[in-house]
Amino acid sequence: MYNSDKVIPGIIIFVLFVTLPIWWNHGKSVAAPEPELPKKGRCVESKEYMRSHHMQLLNVWRNEAIRQGMRIYTSSDGARFWISLQNGCMKCHNNKSKFCDRCHQFAAVEPYCWNCHIPPETKKFKAPKASGLLKLFGVPPVLHGSSQAESYGHAEH
Amino acid sequence: MNVVAALVAVIGMVIVVWFGVGVLKLYTLFGVLVPYAALLTFLIGLIYRMVNWAKSPVPFKITTTCGQQKSLPWIKHSRLESPANNFEVVLRMALEVLAFRSLFRNLRADLRGRKLYYGSSKWLWLGAILFHWSFFIILVRHLRLFTYPVPGPIKVLDAVDSFFHIGLPHLYMTDVAILAGLTFLILRRLVDAKVNYISHASDYFPLFLILGLVSSGMLMRYFLRVDLVSVKEFVMGLATFHPKAPKGIGVIFFVHLFFISALVAYFPFSKLVHMVGVFFSPTRNLPNDNRRVRHINPWWEGVPPKFLTYCEWQEKFKEQLEQAGQPIDEDCYKEKKS
Ligand code: HEM
Numbered sequence: 001m002y003n004s005d006k007v008i009p010g011i012i013i014f015v016l017f018v019t020l021p022i023w024w025n026h027g028k029s030v031a032a033p034e035p036e037l038p039k040k041g042r043c044v045e046s047k048e049y050m051r052s053h054h055m056q057l058l059n060v061w062r063n064e065a066i067r068q069g070m071r072i073y074t075s076s077d078g079a080r081f082w083i084s085l086q087n088g089c090m091k092c093h094n095n096k097s098k099f100c101d102r103c104h105q106f107a108a109v110e111p112y113c114w115n116c117h118i119p120p121e122t123k124k125f126k127a128p129k130a131s132g133l134l135k136l137f138g139v140p141p142v143l144h145g146s147s148q149a150e151s152y153g154h155a156e157h
Numbered sequence: 158m159n160v161v162a163a164l165v166a167v168i169g170m171v172i173v174v175w176f177g178v179g180v181l182k183l184y185t186l187f188g189v190l191v192p193y194a195a196l197l198t199f200l201i202g203l204i205y206r207m208v209n210w211a212k213s214p215v216p217f218k219i220t221t222t223c224g225q226q227k228s229l230p231w232i233k234h235s236r237l238e239s240p241a242n243n244f245e246v247v248l249r250m251a252l253e254v255l256a257f258r259s260l261f262r263n264l265r266a267d268l269r270g271r272k273l274y275y276g277s278s279k280w281l282w283l284g285a286i287l288f289h290w291s292f293f294i295i296l297v298r299h300l301r302l303f304t305y306p307v308p309g310p311i312k313v314l315d316a317v318d319s320f321f322h323i324g325l326p327h328l329y330m331t332d333v334a335i336l337a338g339l340t341f342l343i344l345r346r347l348v349d350a351k352v353n354y355i356s357h358a359s360d361y362f363p364l365f366l367i368l369g370l371v372s373s374g375m376l377m378r379y380f381l382r383v384d385l386v387s388v389k390e391f392v393m394g395l396a397t398f399h400p401k402a403p404k405g406i407g408v409i410f411f412v413h414l415f416f417i418s419a420l421v422a423y424f425p426f427s428k429l430v431h432m433v434g435v436f437f438s439p440t441r442n443l444p445n446d447n448r449r450v451r452h453i454n455p456w457w458e459g460v461p462p463k464f465l466t467y468c469e470w471q472e473k474f475k476e477q478l479e480q481a482g483q484p485i486d487e488d489c490y491k492e493k494k495s
Contacts, residue, residue, distance in 0.1 A: 002214065002215070011204055011208075014433070019200075020300070021300065025393065025396060030305045032387070032389075051384045051386065052385070052407075106386060107301070107389060108312055112322070
């Protein structure tokens with residue numbers, strides 16, 4: 001073999017790259033997550049359907065509620081549900097970290113819904129911290145008209 | 158017809174899987190045995206090809222160049238077009254592999270009336286770059302199915318790729334790009350008469366196979382959907398050599414898995430080996446330093462040929478040279494002074 005000083009490292013890099021999934025996990029298989037299911041009752045649709053299609057259902061819900069003002073969903077077997085993430089799904093699945101998050105962590109998805117929607121575990125609300133940028137431009141952390149306007153920003157009147 | 162043969166082969170594969178998994182329930186065969194056999198074929202096949210290439214002697218230094226080679230100090234040397242050392246070779250090779258630099262110079266030739274016209278043609282370059290980069294990014298993104306915990310860079314890649322947040326699950330940009338690239342590459346062979354004429358079934362088959370792979374993947378993500386948690390559990394089992402019989406996963410996943418197994422097993426025996434072949438091309442992996450470094454022909458190893466000086470050669474063929482009226486170099490017969 002010619003140029004074995006270059007070819008052999010090349011072959012080793014190639015094999016390492018192809019077998020990355022094998023050595024990355026050190027041959028240890030990871031158990032599938034076990035989301036905590038509500039003790040009784042049923043879901044909106046069948047369990048199998050929910051497991052694979054819930055994100056598509058949520059998308060339909062979101063569009064129906066916000067774009068068509070349709071807030072009632074009739075499932076494939078005729079049962080009716082309120083269309084709502086916080087007051088629908090999360091009323092039955094009232095622990096996001098033990099339900100939604102367990103699967104999502106395993107599958108490495110981070111739904112951005114919780115940027116705006118509030119998971120049931122969140123009980124207390126803290127006033128947002130003023131960012132450095134706001135301070136730099138002298139913007140008061142709470143603007144006029146909000147519920148806390150009394151304690152800030154009065155002096156400017 | 159070549160196209161039809163390739164198309165029938167790919168559609169036949171879907172039917173085989175649909176029958177084998179959907180009807181006969183051969184989960185272990187299609188889920189475990191076929192993928193493992195395919196991966197082994199891929200690894201052993203490609204290593205064999207690489208060793209085989211590395212064993213082939215390169216008798217001459219045949220670097221392709223299209224620029225000024227390194228010579229006298231005041232002549233500007235084109236480092237990329239005529240690499241003079243290994244570093245410049247690596248630089249040129251990297252640009253070739255990552256940016257398809259030589260394809261960028263692709264020209265088209267057209268007959269208009271009785272005149273032949275040449276013109277710039279970047280479409281092939283664009284289609285190829287869309288296709289190859291999307292394929293690579295999709296492949297890397299798939300590591301989220303093979304690893305736990307999933308490495309941060311892969312999550313970042315995923316987030317960037319689904320940046321536009323279209324639909325749920327989000328549409329990936331690379332999915333659109335690879336479809337666009339593949340469509341162009343297939344249409345090029347079908348529509349352009351010059352390319353059509355030189356296309357074999359072995360040109361269409363990889364294209365249709367990859368189109369099948371991509372469409373089954375997109376069907377699985379955006380339309381039919383499978384339970385991804387079960388899929389990941391199963392795939393992780395495969396990757397860690399604890400294969401479990403997959404349960405509750407739709408047939409579309411097995412179609413996808415069969416397509417990738419077929420692609421991978423076909424790889425070492427087809428035009429697709431250009432992925433590793435490019436690194437073994439003597440026209441691209443040698444520096445153009447013929448004038449400075451003597452390239453020893455490997456054929457001579459162990460059996461050095463007997464060389465003749467000009468004078469020895471002239472002596473050998475003197476009679477014939479004289480008969481043919483060729484001039485004889487008299488210097489050869491002068492006494493050496495020094
Ligand atoms: C053993 C190898 C592979 C396995 C187990 C696999 C499995 C999967 C799974 C489970 C999905 C659905 C992902 C989701 O719902 O988010 C998917 C999607 C997809 N797959 Fe594969 N796949 C493999 C190789 C490949 C390769 C080599 C390609 C090459 C292009 C490919 C192309 C796609 C595409 C285009 C999608 C659509 C969604 C996306 O881009 O991620 N797959 N694959």
